Amino acid sequence: MRSLKFLTVILTGLSTMLISVSLGNALGIQQLTEVSGRAEVVDKRQLNIYHQHGIIRVGLMWPAENHYSLRRQLATAVKVKCLMFGSEASASCVAIDKFGSRWMLGNANQMAFTK
Structure with missing residues (x-):
């Protein structure tokens, strides 16, 4: 019973x-997916993320002004975490430095406007 x-x-x-x-x-x-690892700038809209399962190209939800600006944002980062909303084409990414500080990647003006 x-x-x-x-x-x-x-x-x-x-x-x-x-x-x-x-x-x-x-x-x-849409499914929310997280990917993290080292990042390389492709252009102002895209990053290559090198993680434990290979390389994935993600598109930033808020593109930077240019690829130099995005490179400056990644200069001190040791790790990048991206949340992908459904596909790799729209991701929100955060850079993390060796001290644990975090900052959003992309165009800060667009982020402030959409919040």
Whole structure:
């Protein structure tokens, strides 16, 4: 009897998880993905992130004024963390230096305008 109740609870939990996953896919809810590692500037809109599974190119949600500006922002960074919203084309990235300080990458004027 106890095992029957336990089995019912397990099956209910599994069906709830499957329904929520299928609803998320059906509604087109974008998945939030994090990637972190060393960064290299491609242009004012894109970075190559070198992480443990390879290289991924991410597009900044708020592009910098030019690629020199983006390089200056990365000058003291030892690590970059990016949150990708659905695809690599729109990512919000934060640079981290060896002391743990963090700052947003891209155009600060556009970031302030959208907040």
